[in-house]
Amino acid sequence: MKSRTRLLWIKLHTYFSCFFLPLAVMYLSTGMLHMMDIDGGVRSEVQFEVPVPAGIPEAEDEVRALLLPLMAQHGQDMKLPADYYYEPKESYIGWYGYKGQVYFEPLEDPGKAILHVKKHDLWHQFLLIHKGHAGPVFWVLGILFGLSLLFSLVSGLVIAIAVPMFRKTSIVFTLLGAATLAIGIALSV
Template structure:
């Protein structure tokens, strides 16, 4: 490999690594702690019993038309998160996002429900960014981070193979990685 080409690989490897390092640290921390059941939680939660004469509707626009005035009436100025969900079995219906959650919980009487307004703490927000619940910007950045990580690993391998002193060891460790992955997939249930 020519020295100019190798230098270009090194520069790209360096710039991508530096740009995505903060996101990588956040992903590593949230992923490792999530594996140990440290997920953060709710910073604040308000609950209000409300009367809905026609019950809880299912369509997003109908729910929004009911929920927003109720939130204003209760003095809650939180904007609705991006992701709308409807759980037909439990009839939980509302919005979920990395900053918070707003939903109706049905009660035994069909015209009654509890309006829940939750704001997530910072650690839980980081975890939800990690899980892809933070809106389109973080989704795109997360996708770019994954591609950057792949590029960094491949460029590291290309650079290592280009240097004769590291070539054999690089190939051996790459093959060991393939074997470890294969064994993990085979034994994992």
């Protein structure tokens, strides 16, 4: 590989790594702590019983029309998250997002429900960014970060193979990594 081409690979590797480093630190820390069941939690929660004489509707617009006046009446100014869920099997009707969640909990009396308004703490918000619940900006950044990570790893391999002194060792470690992945998959089934 010519030195000019190798320098280009090194520059791209460096710039992508520097740009995505803060996001990588956030993903690494939230992922590792999530594996240890440290997920953050709810900063504040308000719940109150509300009348729903016709029952809780299923359509998002109808639920929104019922819910927003109730929230305003009880002094809750939280903006509704973007993701609406209607899951009758789990009795979950509401919105869920990285900053919080707003949902109805049906009661035995079909004319009443409990309205929950939860605001997530900062650590839980980071975890939900990691899990893809933070809207389109973080979704796109997550995809770009994944592609950048793949590029950084491949460019690191290309640069290592281009240097004769690292070529054999780089290939051996790449094969060891592939074998470890295959063994892990085989043993996890």
